[in-house]
Amino acid sequence: MKRVMTMDMPDDVIHQPTRLRILMLLSGLEEADFTFLMNTLQLTNGNLSVHTSKLEQAGYISIEKSFLNKIPHTAYRLTDLGRVRLAEYWETIDRIRMGSG
Amino acid sequence: MARHRESADESRNEIPVWAERYARNRTLHIVLFLICWPIITFLITWGSTVLLMPSGGLPHIIMSIAFNAGIAAGLLWAMATGRFSRAFQRFTEWLYRKEGSAVPPLPIRRASHGILRFLAAVACFGAGPWLxxxxxxxxxxxxxxxxxxxxAAVIVPFLIVVILMGPDNPKWPGLLWPALYAMHAVLTLAGVRLSMFSVSQLASGNELFPTALILFDVYVPLFVYGMLMLTVMHIYSRYALLRLRMAALLPMEADEKGDDDGHA
Structure with a gap:
């Protein structure tokens, strides 16, 4: 009888260094804006925009655009789904680590 | 691989923790506000009393009272309509414009917390010390x-309870405030002279206005230690930001996949 081995695979959206760091940072906060994420993670404008768009498409973060004193302001929040997926991601990573010894 | 695993664990634990600590200890706007506010209030009051009534005649006194009442009414209006808080928010954003905005996790609002905070404000800065x-x-x-x-025997335990129960405040920097006020009391009891006034000044103050000068000895340390706590919190936020940036740049297992799809 052939035994099929199934292996956990981490969430591809999260298993990317910049996106993982964005989610981890947002998990400690209620909300952070574009400038804070860009400065803290030392990213460029475009790089941060691309990654946050992907996270938003996956439903892991919410993006709110507004104007503060006529200056565009973009705020990011971790969604409930994002929080759950991040926790699951680390569980998967832990299982993979245990599996690999 | 093993090195990435260790640093990933470190990042996993440290990034959310230091992000929250940083956000909770951003107090520079409050420190500057508490420095500027008494100066502005003093200048307005001094200006209206000294400049508006040089002769001390009744019309000037009425004018001075009307001016001060107008200022007070304007302030109440600004507070009631939210203009004051919006101006304060704009000031905060301007102050932290280079770092960006980071909001700490919002506490679960309970009615008792709001009542407790109101009581704390009254007890510490309002009628409490007078009463x-x-x-x-x-x-x-x-x-x-x-x-x-x-x-201090009444206010210190009250402050400790409020700080420990208050979900908005970081625990240990917040406790610095009652700790210093308690230490002030202990030193006073031990005979260390910490009063801003001499015994004769206090006595003459008593003749003029029973509690005016004595209250300075109660209020000023409360204000100064509160400011000290906020300054320590601001310094701690600098350290938290440094730790956050260090943790955010540690290599992780996900780095092995590479930053292949994020280039704009």
């Missing part, structure tokens, strides 16, 4: 020199 001063001085006959320790 306590009256009770200690005139009802219990506590000598003026021991007024600060007597008030």
């Amino acid at each position: 306590l001063t009256f009770v200690f001085l005139h009802v219990l006959n506590v000598p003026p020199a021991y007024l600060q320790p007597a008030i």
Whole structure:
């Protein structure tokens, strides 16, 4: 009888260094804006925009655009789904680590 | 691989923790506000009383009272309509414009917390010290020199409870405030002269206005230690930001996949 081995695979959206760091940072906060994420993670404008768009498409973060004193302001929040997926991601990573010894 | 695993664990634990600590300890806007506010208030009051009534005649006194009442009414209006808080928010954003905005996790709002905060504000900055001063001085006959320790015996436990129960505040920097006020009381009881006034000044103050000068000894340390706590919190936020940036740049297992799809 052939035994099929199934292996956990981490969430591809999260298993990317910049996106993982964005989610981890947002998990400690209620909300952070574009400038804070860009400065803290030392990213460029475009790089941060691309990654946050992907996270938003996956439903892991919410993006709110507004104007503060006529200056565009973009705020990011971790969604409930994002929080759950991040926790699951680390569980998967832990299982993979245990599996690999 | 093993090195990435260790640093990933470190990042996993540290990034959310230091992000929250940083956000909770951003207090520079409050420190600057608390420095500027008394100066502005003093200048307005001094200006209206000294400049508007040089002769001290009744019309000038009425004008001065009307001016001060107008200022007070304007302030109340700004607070009630939210203009004051919006201006404060704009000031905060301007102050932290280079770092960006980071909001700490919002506490679960309970009605009791709001009531407790209101009571704390009243107890610490409003009628509390006045009421306590009256009770200690005139009802219990506590000598003026021991007024600060007597008030500290009531305010310190109250502050500790409020800080420990208050989900908005970081625990240890917040406790610095009651700790310093308690230490002030202990030193006063031990005979260390910490009063801003001499015994004769206090006595003459008593003749003019029973509790005016004595209250400075109660209020000023409360304000100064509060400012000290906020300054320590601001310094701690600098350290938290440094730790956050260090943790955010540690290599992780996900780095092995590479930053292949994020280039704009």
